[in-house]
Amino acid sequence: MNRTKQIFVLGFAIFASFFGAGNLILPPLLGFNSGPDWWMVTIGFIISATVIPLLALLGHAKLQGTMVDFGKKVSMKFGVIFSISVYVIATVLACPRTAAVTHEMAIQPYFEINSLITSTVYFSAVFVFAINRGKVMDFLGKYLTPIIVIILLIIIGIGVTGSSENMVASQYKNSFISGFLEGYQTYDAIAGLLVGGIIVVNVNNSNWDIQVSDKKSIIIRSSLIALTGLFIIYLGLIFIGAKYNFEFPSDISRPQLLSSLATITLGKYGSAFLAVLVAAACFTTAVSIVVGTADFFKELFHDSKPIYIITAAVSSVFGILIGQFDVKFIIDLAVYVLMFIYPIAISLIMLNLLPEKYAGPIVFRTVVGIAILFSIPDFLKFLIPVENLEFLYNIIPLSREGLGWIIPSILGFASANIYSSIKNNTAKNA
Template identity: 50%
Template sequence: MHKTKEIFINGFALFSMFFGAGNLILPPFLGKNAGDLWFWVTIGFFITAVFIPMIGILAHAKLQGTMYDFGKKVSPAFSLIYCFVVYAICITLPAPRTASVTHEMAIAPYFQQSSSLLTSTIYFGLVFLFVINRSKVLTILGKFLTPLIIVILLAIIFVGISTAPEIVINSTTLQHPFVDGVLEGYQTFDAIASIVVGGVLVISMNFNSNSTFEEKKEVIIKAGIIAGLGLLIIYTGLIYIGFLFSATFGENATRTAILNSLSYQTLGNIGSVFLSVLVALACFTTAVGIITGTADYFKGACNNSQKIFIVTAVIGCLLGVAMGQLNVGHIINIALPALMFIYPITIVLILLNVFPVKYASPLVFKIVIGVTFLFSIPDFLGFFIHNTSLTDIKTHLPLADKNLGWVLPAAISFILANVIQKRKDRLTPLNDS
């Protein structure tokens, strides 16, 4: 009974740390644009916003270390640089975005004179209070905040499905619905979040549990399944009602405007109040998870220094206040090139860490990550450089026109690297003799 309770608390806490700003505003927007192909968009979104993140939690259950352990088979230097880049992205983009969404959707509609600076300052002040009470984070999130988030979300979804207007089947406005779903899933930051908040879960369990490695592995895996099922249900519901109500939105409606409209149409005036509470809670729990995970990592890297933990938390919160002044759309645009660069590497690291060791040797890690890095460069540079040479390169790469030019090379290099490794293993005994 105690283990079941622990699994559900940790599962709910994981869900709340995953479910933030992007998770709320992106699915209805996708549903509206997907039209009659909303199902294919959902499948694409599921891959990068649910499946890969849950594999990330599975990798954490297997490693039970920190983010550093994800990349150490490539090299210690690579892992250090990777961790720094990921944490830098997290505290300068998705964490501040939670404050920006909270201001735009939960504060500004009711307090027009209130500035985003005031919102961000109070918001990250509260985040800091949660973070420094580190040992209680999972319990507070899992027991109290997550159930409220889920109840409000399910109310919007179920009322929306049962009261939807007569469906006007619009053709999709997306060129590649499945791929657009995959790429929009990048914007949730959930794959990156899995290796950040998964570390929070592992360290929290070490604080609060004397369980064995295998017992903790079981709890982490089952908590990840609960969080994943929750995300799948909510994402599918939000995409679907975005499709059902698509005819009621303006042609150029923004992501936040669509979510505001949905809450009003489903729950009336009280819906706007519920949505404000939902947005504030969902964004807040994600910000707590990001700042806590970042502070945990640097604390561990500096001989478990509590001073470093507090300094990192302060820096993360100050950056949140500063970047939180930007509007949501601007932060999303800034994030795109960074995501195109770091997401492929993150996905491949997650997958390699769940493969059996015999298929994921250090040599395999080095080759596959090197190839993934190389073939993700054109997608990254495409945001800054527009010339024929780069266009020619992308023309000759399968899936590059869909910003997935790294996928096939990564898969091929994984197979070839394993062939090389097996050949090397066969030759080693001969050389030794």
């Protein structure tokens, strides 16, 4: 296999790893709500859903390690705890959402079936596939993703060239920040941390005839191809969501909007076909999450096979219990958790990309500690009435927008570097 083909094959594999339910249902509603400001919401969304995940993959290319390695400069214990937290979030929130999307897009419009029945059947099948790992999932992943991408590009192409009336005005106070925070719901930054480690292992274990120094280049170029593909899909879906926002009621759900856009561009049967493909893609994503989580805990407990089975079973039970709720409820529930974990993830990604002299252990501990501390108010919104946190919003810049961690983290980064520099100079002169 020549170098160019290696890069494109890996790039497509990375794209397929990122491509899930959130990538499909989130962008259209962003465009729908932003109207003429669609370009501003796109910039925010692209940064958190494409640029930051790309940086996570570049960080893996540099580290040549696992997700635990991203946090080891804070401490190895922290790296493990952070990794466990990410897997738990993926299992409890991201995974059940795939069942909810499947129900709302492929079951509810055509059959009178209770969502609990859907989630029970869905995750029973997920558990069976997770326990009996085979080539079926590889086959589905290999052929489903390109078919869905082709259909989406057709929808986007027809939608972009079709006629429309004037867009309804934006519902957002700040379109850029709304787009940035909505990007959290794709879980793509987290996916970058998860997928990146797998990519490094696969490249290192491949039989490609390449030098070790070339492996980083292949990962970087493949990642650029994958994330460019996501960027095109996001841009197109946001735009057509905005272009046709006069067509639908203001309370339309994310899955309903995607289905409706498919109906406008492809017709009734095209929409149904897309729903079936999306359901299958959601299923492969769910199995991948359960398998990845079970593999992690299996390795954590010294390659214990019973732990793998227990983890897969527990993940499937959570999937049944949470997956029966509608997509909006799961997304609303996830907001508070993601507002806490994302600042930590973004901080670790950015720090791991920096040269060692600017990101030593002291800097890591300071910045990550501040990110944790200043993201707590956003998490507490779920537990405490917002008015009880008003005093914090008055003293922390950007906290009302959900970005109160950014400026303190930057100041902490600068202060920790100054402290480290003074400490090193003092040690040299002693």
